[in-house]
Amino acid sequence: MRRFLLFISIVVLPMLAIGQQVLRPVGTFSNDTIRIGAPVTFSLVHRHPEKLEVILPGSNYNFSPFELVRKDYYPTYTRNGISVDSAVYTLRTFDTRAVQALALPVFVLQGTDTIRVNGDSSRVILQQLVTKVNEPLQFKSETTLVPVEERFNWPVLLLWVVVGTLFLSLIWLIFGQTIKTKYKLYRLRKDHLYFTSRYNAHVDRFVKTGVSQSMEKAVSLWKNYLTKLERSAINSFTTKEIVEFYENNEEVNTALRLCDKAIYGNMLTEADADTKEALLLLRRFAKSRYKARREITKNAKNNRRHAGLAEPGMVQS
Template sequence: MATLLPVQAQTSNSSVSGNIIPQGKFLSDSIKVGMPVQYVLSLKHPPDMEIIFPDSSFNYAPFEWIKKEFFPTRTNLSGSTDSVIYTLATFETDTIQKLSLPVYIITSQDCTAVYTGLDSVYLQRLITTPADTLQPIADTDYFPVDLYFNYTYFLAILVGVSMLTLIVYLAFGKRISKLYKLYRMGREHSHFRNDYEKLTRNMSPDLAVQTIEHAVILWKKYMEELEDKPFSTYTTKEIAEVMPNQQLAEALQHTDRIIYGQMSTDQSIRSMRILAYIAKRSYIEKRTYLEKQKV
């Protein structure tokens, strides 16, 4: 039994495959977003038949490949049986998710793909109570109120402060507002950079998953303030649509696999650096645009 995919394959029900039909099913009825799920694929065939199972280069949509585990070929009088267990994960939010995988039968003339029947799993929702069904709790406690208040004195101060504020705003308001925005933007970027570097500078292997999760949350909160968009609630796919960038999309997909799959890889540091670079570039673009605005 080989483990690599052929370059070309024909999907066929010809005599090459005959009554040979692969069997595929999930080992659990339900899944959660980002959590591993196992799918078993097996085929019973003549001992002299050469077959190939899909590997990591195959498109498992709507699932993503994590790993596979092969089992030795079992042969008896009725034929040979090959099987493999795939560990997959999904980041889609469809309630029912289905999968059908092929087994490739190799002959001297061609390569025929024979597919399993569709098997499905149910996606468990983490949030089951709609927000609009929650009722506020009334607070009926009594609070004492001071009835003695000098309204004349208060109104005089309020009018004076309002007049002074109006004069200052008319004279310097736009320039002050611009300088304050630039100051606040620089301060927030400095805080983000310091906090992000502290998290990722000395990332130990045993704390890598937790560190990367905190770093991604910090990055989303900063980008939310900078771009004025709800990055904290965006999925990786939505962020890629808002900020089309191949490196950013790959880095976020990699961090999703780490966080939900609980497995760190050698690419983790590179993904963290890409997120930091995107944040810095967005900050420079926003600051340059604001500085060029006329007041």
């Protein structure tokens, strides 16, 4: 008997006291009617003594037959010892019942216990969009194809560009030096063949006619070719400077002086053996410089320490 009275005094009486102090929460829908899947708001307001700690339903609460879309809480407002807690819940339903109701409680914290205070039920009417259903249902088929505008697949293009760039970068990283060397050799050979063809034409014309202008053009072409080959302004050098550039090469010295004598000294009446030999010496020297440059280009990867060509005075026949 004493245990029963103790239970009444410790558990039941505080709950009755709290029940007398705590008012029931008030919940209302924003609309009287709703549609399936359409959002509707439910406002919950609870007034209670300032000293009580009250919790409103959270996102884990079961709002059946509704689903919670969003919840918005507002700060507690206290005046004359009465606090007001409020929240607005955005709900939706997919239940087909004509009338649907919802009653949300509040939870009062009392020491280690939690007391649930239920609110009054609020109802809404489900608006029926389909008033009559014909049985059996009639299915309408539509088999006409609708033209769809073709769209360019930019993501695929971007992917191919990225993959192609990476592939070409990899190829260049591995074979770039070889490709550059091959291209330089191709340019050297092409320039030399072009020079040889034009130079031989001037020499043949000089041999046939003995006109000094043909020799002058041949020497000018030779200087321009070596300027490009040696990457030096040889075409602006005097004969003496050219000979010094090639470290007093005897064949270059002899050939250029004979040509200068014939061109500027008006000492030439016809193509003699010396002038023809001078032109052949210049052609042979140009060929030797081409071979030297070609070898340097081939071995550039393994002989980077060599900045220039072979000794300019060394002429290969």
